[in-house]
Amino acid sequence: MLRPLGRRSWTCGQCLLQRRAFESAASQAPLSHANYPPADNSAPKKSADDDTLRQIFDSQSFWKNFSQPQSSTIPKQAGLVQNQYLTSPDGFRTFAHASLQKCQAIVAKVLRASTVDEYRALARDLDRLSDLLCRVIDLSDFIRTIHHDPHIQEAATQAYALMFEYMNVLNTTTGLHDQLVQAFANPEVTSHWTVAERIVAEILMKDFKNSAIHLPPGERQRFVNLSNEISQVGSDFFNGAEPARPQVTFNANSLQGLDPMLISQIKKWNNKAPVPTMGIVPRLVLRSVRDEQVRKQVYLASRTSSSRQIHRLEMLLKKRAELAQLSGFKNFADMTLSDKMAKSPESVSNFLTSLISSNRGPVQEELLQLQQLKQCNLQPWDHAFYVHKRVLEYSQSRRSRELSIVPEFFSLGTVMQGLSRLFDRLYGVRLVPQETAPGETWHPDVRRLDVVDEAGRHIAVVYCDLFSRPTKHPNPAHFTLRCAREISAEEIAECASMDQNAHPNDGMATAVDPQTNTLRQLPTIALVCDFQEPMNNGSGRPTLLSEQSVRTLFHEMGHAVHSILGQTPLQSISGTRCATDFAELPSVLMESFATAPEVLALYARHWKTGEPLSESMMQSMEQDRTAHGSIYGAVENESQILMALVDQAYHSVPYEQAVNGIDTTEVYHQVFSHHSSLPEPDDIRPRTSWQGFFGHLYGYGATYYSYIFDRAIANKIWQDVFLSGKASVDRAAGERYKNEVLRWGGGRNGWQCVAGVLGESNPSNANGRLVEGGDEAMREVGRWGLGREGIAE
Known part of the structure; x- marks a missing residue:
């Protein structure tokens, strides 16, 4: 029910002039504000910030000087991400217990609500309860995985465990559900709710239903037991991928x-070469070995799972179907998709089959070229x-010398500069480097x-942890450590009554909205990548990014800008807290900006000479992408569509059938035989069981379609909104996208956003085809296609 969905804060000096209303509400108790001077947007200052932005990432010496305290006095120790509690490991425990006390007070308030006014406050009270849980869980979970200090890791883990355990208690507190039902039943309450409050209340009701809190005690306990069993068997499946045969042995010749x-x-000593059937080696064999029979044997062995792994998958699917039946749904896909844009497994299948059709022509073109190269049937x-x-x-x-030197125009600093310039031109926001206080960050x-x-x-605040180091997880990621939301005057008064030095946002970033005179907690975001640090050998050579790394950084910044601009009144619908099958849209769209010529003109400069990337180099990059896409892009797209179809087929089996067991191998072959443009021949098909290696079936059960769904929408918006005018870097297009999509977070139906x-006037939206969603809208998105660049799994 109140599981955290998010992924942070301090006060602008301008806000100090607008504090009176809040101080009055807090009985004149002073708030703890950081000394943040108003930004100077005059041309010289803006240009200086822009130059500083590049240098803090490109020059180690500049960064060392910038990151040193400018004052001779010893600065006060700050907490991690300016959280006033987190100045030591023990602070995590204090933070968790203080938050827990606030949670318990809200739960007591909700449970004793009896008047109309008290029920009207219910949606905001429950949203604040969720925010308090997320404050600890999201931040602690991030710090325990990113921080190098084992004492802090342990303390953060304890804080995480305490709040997670309490969240599970809330998920079995039937009184919260009962009170929300009472509120929904009273028109005097619901008519008073804002749109945001109603959406949050509806989300909570769906979460309650999906967590079976409305069921009788015996059935509810069965639900809890099933959930735990699914977690265990799912984890075993995800981590237990193994082939039926560990290796296939060939003569080395x-x-x-x-x-x-x-x-x-x-x-080996007798000229035998055992080829492992998992990992990089079998992929290299399939890519490089000339002997077709060797490739065939490796293909077969590397796509045949162990019977133990298939059993895990079939047990996972059976338990999921039982969980859905217990919650009142036909199957697990119905249960999972009820609050998504797709709504139903039938709609997802409509989208995917439509997408298969739109992708079929390019697939046939690619396969024909490969078949001509082989000069006989392609397998x-x-x-x-x-x-x-x-x-x-x-x-x-x-391959030209031009392409080989492209990374020299993509220093990390210039790319960050480009992102700031792009955001400035599209949305009127920019990135300003800020000196940190001692203890504010988890690594220098x-x-x-x-x-x-x-x-x-x-x-907003963005912490950029972009360089590799030992033990750091290499996968790029975006984390919202604290979501945006309004802080009520009552919260400020409550905070002041507890401790005059306390801050209603724990010391993290806040600002006053000048339109509503409301104090807001600002989104605090962490961007994590794994780029090599600038060389410190006197050459001055910065971190240089490949084209793919540039796209990756733009992708993660797409999530960040959603968090930055999606500042809703309630945190449950802030930023990236939207439907799963809508969450990747901003990040995928940002990839299109990364290498668009007009965007490259904003920032791509040679790290040493300052020479801009030439038009001929841009054309070479575009030709290179197009050529590679025409070789394998459509087939890669089809493989992802097929995997999404398999995921949907597995999770759409009704409980009555699933309880007797699901033959996942048969279902897998049915999907591939019917839809694949390069099906396995009859002598191979019965022997393969690749689904055992499809680990995403656990984490993305019934939602694996989401990424390609968002990619189809992003391609459409890119073509029809940003490329339809005179320029892709167009403020009118940016404002339109911001106002129709980004600013809503999860506070608006995704179909209305699209x-x-x-x-x-868009032909795809004729007669309001998209607004309500549904089967035809899903088919329409499938007709838009995915382009030809291919998708990396």
Whole structure:
């Protein structure tokens, strides 16, 4: 029910002039505000900030000087991300217990509500309860995985466990559900709710239903037991991928085409070479070995799961179907999709089959080219080999010195500069480097950027942890450590009555909304990547990014800008807290901006000479992407569509059938035989069981379609909104997208967002086709297609 969904804070100096209303509400108790001067948006200052932004990422010496305290006095120790509690490991426990006390007070208030006014406050009270849980859980979960100090890791883990356990208690507190039912039943209450309050209340009701809190005690306990069992078997499935055969042995001479160094590493004394069937080696064999029979055997072995792993999957699906039946749904997909844009498994299937059709032509073109290269029937174990052959041929004929030096125009600092300039031109916000206080960041490499708007108002904090280091997780990610929301005058008064030095947002970023004169907690975000640090050998050479790394950074910043601009009144619908199948739209769309010529013109400069990326180099990059996309992009897209179809088929089996067992191998082959453009031949098909390696079936059960769904929408918005005018970096288009999509967070139906940004005159939105969603809207999105660049799994 109140599970945390999010992924932070301080006060602008301008806000100090507007404090009187809040101090009055708090009986004149002073608030703890950080000394943040208003941003200077004059041209010289703005230009200086822009230059500083590049240098703090590109120059180690500049960063060292910038990050040193400018005052000779010893600065006061700050808590992590300015949280006033987190100045020591013990602070995590204090933070958790203080938050827990506030949670308990809210729960008591909700449970004793009896008047109309008290029921009217219910949606905001429960949203604040969720916020208090998320404050601890999200921040602690992040710090325990990112911080190098084991004492802090342990303390953060304890804080996380305490609040997570309490959250599970709330999920079995039937009185919360009963009170929300009472509120919904009273028109005097619901008519008084704002749109945001009603949406949050509806989300909570759905969460209650999905957690079976409305069931009788015996059935509710069965639900809890099933949930725990699903968690265990799902974890076992995700971590237990294993082939039926650990290796396939060949004569080393039959592996011609494979790197001789690799052959020598796996070869045994009798010239036998056992090829493992998991990991990178079988992929290299399929890509490089000339002997088709070797490739066929490796293909077969590497796509056949162990019976133990298949049993885990089928047990997971059976228990999920039982959980859905217990909650009143036909199947697990119905249960999972009820609050998504898709709504039903039938709609998802409509989207995916429509997408298969729109992608079919490009797939046939790619396969025909590969078949002509082979000069006979192409088989599934041939695809990687001939794709690699074509890529090599293309690279040898096309690869130019221009492309080889492209990363020299993408220093990390210039790319960050480009993001700030792009946001400024599209949305009127920019990134301003800010000195951190001692103890504010979890590592000295972390840079803090404040986001300010055109009026100089501070609207968000972004902590950038972008450089690799030992033990740091390499996957790029965006984390919202604290969501945006309004802080009520009652909260401020409550905070002041407890401790005059306390801050209603724990010392983290706040600002006063000048339109409503309401104190707001600002989104605090962490961006994590794994780029190499700038060289410190006197060369001055900064971190240089590949084109793919640039796209990755733009992708994660797409999530961040959703958090930054999606500042809703309630945190449950703030920023990225939206439907799962809508959450990737801003990040996928940002990838299109990364290498668009007009955006490259904003920032791509040679790290040493300052020379801009030439038009011919931009054209070479575009030709390179197009060529690679035409070689394998459509087939890669089809493989993702097929995986989404398998996911949907598994989770759409009704309980009455699932209880007797689901033959996942048969279902997998039915989907691939019916939809694949390169099906397995009859002598292979019964022997493969690749689904055992599809670990995302656990984490993305019934929602694996989401990424390609958002990509189809992002491509449409890119073409029809940003490329339809004179320029892709167009303020009118940016404002339209911001106002119709980003600013709502999860506070507006995703279909309304898509329909709004495309506009009534768009042919795809004729007769309001998109506004209500449904089967036809899902088919329409499928017709938009995915482009030809392919998707990395």
